[in-house]
Amino acid sequence: MDAADAEVDAVASQTLGLGIGWRPEIDLTVARLPDLDWVEVVSENICPGQLPPALEQLRARGLPVLPHAVSLSLGGAEPLDTSRVEALAAVAAALDAPLASDHVCFVRAGGLDSGHLLPVPRTRAALAVLTANVTVAQSITGVPFALENIAALIEWPGAEMSEAHFLAELTDRTGCQLIIDLANLYANARNLGTDPERFLDDIPLERIAYVHVAGGVERGGAYHDTHTHPVPAGVLDLLTALRERHEPPGVLLERDGDYPPDAEITAELASIRARL
Amino acid sequence: MTGRAELAAAQAQLLRTLLAGEPVPPGFDAEKVAIEIRALRNKRRHVVDYLRPDVRAALGNERFIQLFAEYATAFPRRDGARARADASYFANWLHARGELPEPHRPWWRRLTRIFGAGLAELRRRTQRG
Numbered sequence: 001m002d003a004a005d006a007e008v009d010a011v012a013s014q015t016l017g018l019g020i021g022w023r024p025e026i027d028l029t030v031a032r033l034p035d036l037d038w039v040e041v042v043s044e045n046i047c048p049g050q051l052p053p054a055l056e057q058l059r060a061r062g063l064p065v066l067p068h069a070v071s072l073s074l075g076g077a078e079p080l081d082t083s084r085v086e087a088l089a090a091v092a093a094a095l096d097a098p099l100a101s102d103h104v105c106f107v108r109a110g111g112l113d114s115g116h117l118l119p120v121p122r123t124r125a126a127l128a129v130l131t132a133n134v135t136v137a138q139s140i141t142g143v144p145f146a147l148e149n150i151a152a153l154i155e156w157p158g159a160e161m162s163e164a165h166f167l168a169e170l171t172d173r174t175g176c177q178l179i180i181d182l183a184n185l186y187a188n189a190r191n192l193g194t195d196p197e198r199f200l201d202d203i204p205l206e207r208i209a210y211v212h213v214a215g216g217v218e219r220g221g222a223y224h225d226t227h228t229h230p231v232p233a234g235v236l237d238l239l240t241a242l243r244e245r246h247e248p249p250g251v252l253l254e255r256d257g258d259y260p261p262d263a264e265i266t267a268e269l270a271s272i273r274a275r276l
Numbered sequence: 277m278t279g280r281a282e283l284a285a286a287q288a289q290l291l292r293t294l295l296a297g298e299p300v301p302p303g304f305d306a307e308k309v310a311i312e313i314r315a316l317r318n319k320r321r322h323v324v325d326y327l328r329p330d331v332r333a334a335l336g337n338e339r340f341i342q343l344f345a346e347y348a349t350a351f352p353r354r355d356g357a358r359a360r361a362d363a364s365y366f367a368n369w370l371h372a373r374g375e376l377p378e379p380h381r382p383w384w385r386r387l388t389r390i391f392g393a394g395l396a397e398l399r400r401r402t403q404r405g
Binding site for chain 2: 076109157
């Protein structure tokens with residue numbers, strides 16, 4: 001193992017613990033949570049020069065605050081919008097964050113904006129685009145970078161490899177880490193018939209920076225990863241399945257709306273911790 | 277092997293299918309595409325609803341959903357468009373079609389309209405004398 005590998009391993013194994021997605025609507029809830037190790041924030045909602053006081057207080061308590069972007073469109077084949085990457089870099093610097101992240105997806109193309117994270121083809125061509133964009137993004141942000149797997153309702157034709165192999169290749173070529181979203185994995189199993197256990201077998205587990213869990217609902221013939229429902233047992237079971245293979249450095253509960261009482265959030269975090 | 281330019285074209289075509297009503301490209305599952313189209317439109321509509329709850333209140337839920345679907349397909353969101361602008365454009369589109377009683381006027385615009393009317397009257401009277 002050479003020095004570069006040692007550095008990657010050291011960064012990849014930074015222990016984060018149990019965290020929650022910080023949202024302004026639950027700033028008081030989060031401040032009061034008894035057993036919280038870190039938080040993640042949507043970077044596009046953060047102004048670097050004007051951090052919310054609640055986030056400053058968490059940082060003052062020693063909790064890491066990690067920025068997570070949704071709009072870089074790193075899988076987009078048009079020229080990368082580097083201003084969005086610079087915005088993420090500024091937020092990461094303001095938070096003194098150990099890691100920044102976005103998703104394996106594209107958002108915009110042909111002058112249109114989907115407002116969503118859409119899948120890219122699992123092809124060598126798409127991998128080349130992602131590799132190039134992630135390499136640029138990493139050099140701009142200047143901190144370790146992680147990519148998250150998304151939930152997809154549609155699939156591109158002509159797949160050349162599985163999602164796990166696609167992610168493995170990406171980490172190999174760029175040195176990036178992974179955020180494994182178990183709720184997205186669960187959604188894809190329901191909607192696309194993919195095999196989540198096989199996925200967990202084939203991804204480079206040592207590249208996992210942390211894991212997401214979230215709730216969703218079956219509606220209109222599909223499972224929707226809403227982030228506004230309790231985490232289903234099936235998602236927690238995937239956390240157990242991962243834990244049998246590897247201890248992830250961090251796990252994060254994502255909730256984006258329809259916030260339940262504090263006691264329910266506390267209980268949900270406890271049920272996640274019980275699976276670790 | 278497909279290069280970057282070909283992938284860019286394919287991604288642009290997929291977005292025209294998902295957002296602007298163009299036909300499903302070959303190789304995609306049409307049923308799943310239809311679900312995705314609805315999901316994307318619902319997401320966009322929820323944001324508009326959050327920003328302009330008065331519009332859904334004025335139209336009623338069913339009409340709001342129906343009309344938003346029409347608007348959303350005719351005016352797919354462009355790269356760089358802000359959500360607040362999207363909500364305003366929808367409201368203006370509804371007004372132009374007679375679906376909303378009057379365009380939303382912020383209170384200060386209503387005041388300048390009153391003052392404007394007062395000033396016009398004053399001008400008319402002073403010009404007479």
